[in-house]
Amino acid sequence: MKDKCVHCRYFDNRSAFIEMTFPGLNSLSSAYGSVWAESGICCLHDLFLSPWRGCKDFKPSG
Amino acid sequence: MSNELKKTTTDYCETKECATEAPPKPVAMGWKELYLKEDWWAIYVGFGIALLCLIAFMSGSTFAKSLAINPGGLKWDFDSTGKIVDHFSKNIGLYGIQFLFWAVIFSITTKIMRIKTSEFIPAFIILYILSILAFLIAGWKDAGRWMLEPPIVALLIGLVIANIFPFPKWMDSGFRVEYYIKTGIVLLGATFPLNLVASAGPIAILQATLISLTTCLTIYFVATKIFGLDKRLAAVMGTGGAVCGISGSMAIASAVGAKKEHLYTSVTLVVIWAIIMVFFIPYVAKTLNLNPGIAGAWVGTSEFADSAGFAAASAYGKMAGNEDASIQGFTLMKVIGRDIWIGIWSFVFAMIACLKWEKEECGVKPSPMEIWWRFPKFVLGFFLASLLMTIIASGYSATDFNKFFKPGVFVPIAGLRTWAFIFCFMSIGLTTRFKELKSAGVKPFISFTVGVLVNVTLGFILSVYVFGDYWSKLGK
Numbered sequence: 001m002k003d004k005c006v007h008c009r010y011f012d013n014r015s016a017f018i019e020m021t022f023p024g025l026n027s028l029s030s031a032y033g034s035v036w037a038e039s040g041i042c043c044l045h046d047l048f049l050s051p052w053r054g055c056k057d058f059k060p061s062g
Numbered sequence: 063m064s065n066e067l068k069k070t071t072t073d074y075c076e077t078k079e080c081a082t083e084a085p086p087k088p089v090a091m092g093w094k095e096l097y098l099k100e101d102w103w104a105i106y107v108g109f110g111i112a113l114l115c116l117i118a119f120m121s122g123s124t125f126a127k128s129l130a131i132n133p134g135g136l137k138w139d140f141d142s143t144g145k146i147v148d149h150f151s152k153n154i155g156l157y158g159i160q161f162l163f164w165a166v167i168f169s170i171t172t173k174i175m176r177i178k179t180s181e182f183i184p185a186f187i188i189l190y191i192l193s194i195l196a197f198l199i200a201g202w203k204d205a206g207r208w209m210l211e212p213p214i215v216a217l218l219i220g221l222v223i224a225n226i227f228p229f230p231k232w233m234d235s236g237f238r239v240e241y242y243i244k245t246g247i248v249l250l251g252a253t254f255p256l257n258l259v260a261s262a263g264p265i266a267i268l269q270a271t272l273i274s275l276t277t278c279l280t281i282y283f284v285a286t287k288i289f290g291l292d293k294r295l296a297a298v299m300g301t302g303g304a305v306c307g308i309s310g311s312m313a314i315a316s317a318v319g320a321k322k323e324h325l326y327t328s329v330t331l332v333v334i335w336a337i338i339m340v341f342f343i344p345y346v347a348k349t350l351n352l353n354p355g356i357a358g359a360w361v362g363t364s365e366f367a368d369s370a371g372f373a374a375a376s377a378y379g380k381m382a383g384n385e386d387a388s389i390q391g392f393t394l395m396k397v398i399g400r401d402i403w404i405g406i407w408s409f410v411f412a413m414i415a416c417l418k419w420e421k422e423e424c425g426v427k428p429s430p431m432e433i434w435w436r437f438p439k440f441v442l443g444f445f446l447a448s449l450l451m452t453i454i455a456s457g458y459s460a461t462d463f464n465k466f467f468k469p470g471v472f473v474p475i476a477g478l479r480t481w482a483f484i485f486c487f488m489s490i491g492l493t494t495r496f497k498e499l500k501s502a503g504v505k506p507f508i509s510f511t512v513g514v515l516v517n518v519t520l521g522f523i524l525s526v527y528v529f530g531d532y533w534s535k536l537g538k
Contacts, residue, residue, distance in 0.1 A: 015175075015176070016176075016177075019234070021322070022325055022326060022329050023326075023329070023495070023498040023499055023500060024308075024329045024330060024333045024493075024494065024495075024498065024499045025308055025312075025329050026234055026237075026238075026239060026240075026493050027239060027333055027489075027490055027493035027494040028239065028307055028308050028332065028333060028336055028366070028367035028369055028370055028490065029239075029240060029307065029308035029309045029312065029367065030100060030238065030239065030240035030241065032098075032099060032100040032175055032177075032238075032240070032241070033099060033100055033101055033240055033244075033309060033438070034095065034099050034101040034102075034435075034436065034437060034438055034439040034440075035306070035309040035312070035313055035404055035436050035437075035438050036309075036312060036313075037313075037316070037432075037435045037436050038091050039312065039313075039315075039316035040316075041322060046321060046322050047319050047320065047321055047322065048312070048315045048316050048319075048320050048321070048322055048324070048325050049316050049319050050316040050317055050319075050412070050428075050432070052428075052429065053319065
């Protein structure tokens with residue numbers, strides 16, 4: 001399936017970006033851990049999502 | 063770090079943050095996880111160090127033992143500060159090698175994980191120097207009287223620096239709390255008897271199930287039924303309090319498609335309560351003179367994050383004179399009892415969100431593979447290290463084990479583990495800047511706090527009265 005969030009250009013799941021976005025996250029956790037899987041932020045809907053989700057606003061990443 | 067993350071504006075993004083920071087392409091990991099995730103690196107590094115200690119022992123070398131040196135046992139006082147000078151002038155070479163050992167390992171592995179080495183190295187130099195300072199303070203003759211154990215000292219030094227004259231934010235690249243604690247946990251596995259996992263594991267899982275369900279449901283009920291908060295926020299806070307702190311919150315936030323603000327709220331609440339519990343539980347346990355195994359289990363039941371929990375368990379173990387018991391109780395309860403279920407919690411909430419909360423817009427149905435994807439892989443390293451060392455140690459008679467193998471292999475591994483832990487505890491303090499935390503709101507705060515009170519009380523009852531017999535036998 002190529003229309004999942006992980007392939008969408010609205011989706012940002014870079015670990016350094018995630019840690020920067022959530023202040024305090026790296027003091028007791030880490031965006032480089034397995035538990036995070038490939039979760040990221042949907043910039044269009046401002047949601048925190050699993051990479052394998054999808055929605056009607058999907059746009060392929062560039 | 064921040065400059066590199068900024069990307070050009072796209073036509074698609076409407077939010078300010080996205081417009082300025084959206085990446086050209088999201089990261090799809092697959093097998094790359096094996097070298098991009100710190101869980102795997104913690105396993106590789108932990109096994110590498112255990113192997114090094116084993117090879118050194120078998121070849122009759124004392125190198126590994128020397129590498130684990132720290133000034134924590136000096137027992138100096140203000141009339142004998144010369145002891146400190148003597149210690150460092152005699153061992154300066156060893157400290158130099160030790161620094162290089164850790165710096166090389168962590169800077170190469172973090173570089174592979176795409177953390178900037180130019181940021182990591184200066185931060186790690188500071189971290190190492192401050193860790194020496196923490197050991198040194200804890201090595202003061204009267205430190206025990208003031209409960210100034212190394213984990214507490216490291217945490218306090220870090221907190222004071224971070225909140226009074228903080229280091230630049232980019233230095234967080236070197237303050238890798240989770241990477242250090244996971245490496246320490248794999249090293250802990252190498253000295254952890256497998257039969258203990260088999261005998262006490264089921265009790266830990268039972269106690270963890272009781273506490274996790276009760277805490278999560280309490281927070282969820284108070285948040286949704288009393289305060290009418292969003293179900294997703296309630297789920298994110300509930301699992302943050304019940305399962306695995308921020309990591310638990312994040313896993314559930316992404317599983318249920320929570321708003322970014324929900325995660326902000328949960329991160330703030332978990333950080334504040336986790337830091338309070340690091341001090342609260344050991345000091346209450348000390349006041350009640352609890353058995354260290356029992357206190358370790360209580361910390362494992364009621365603390366929110368592995369890193370903060372290890373600080374509390376290790377500190378109390380040192381206060382009570384049996385760190386092994388306290389660490390074992392904590393590890394069984396937290397790592398084995400609570401952490402490994404994070405994937406299941408995540409899958410269950412993803413199903414609830416998909417089938418009940420957002421029937422119309424669920425999109426892709428959650429896969430049971432989520433359980434594996436979110437599994438904290440470093441726990442595998444803990445089990446494998448325990449299995450491997452238990453098999454090797456079983457080749458020795460009880461006398462030979464205590465006379466040769468334990469001091470030759472387990473002691474250096476434990477010494478190096480202590481370093482990994484102190485890096486972690488110091489990093490917690492250095493990265494906890496209370497001013498930077500986002501506001502959580504009164505209703506979420508009360509909901510979470512009720513859960514904390516239920517958790518800490520029930521955790522105490524279960525650890526002391528219900529399963530106390532099991533936990534009190536640890537560390538003997």
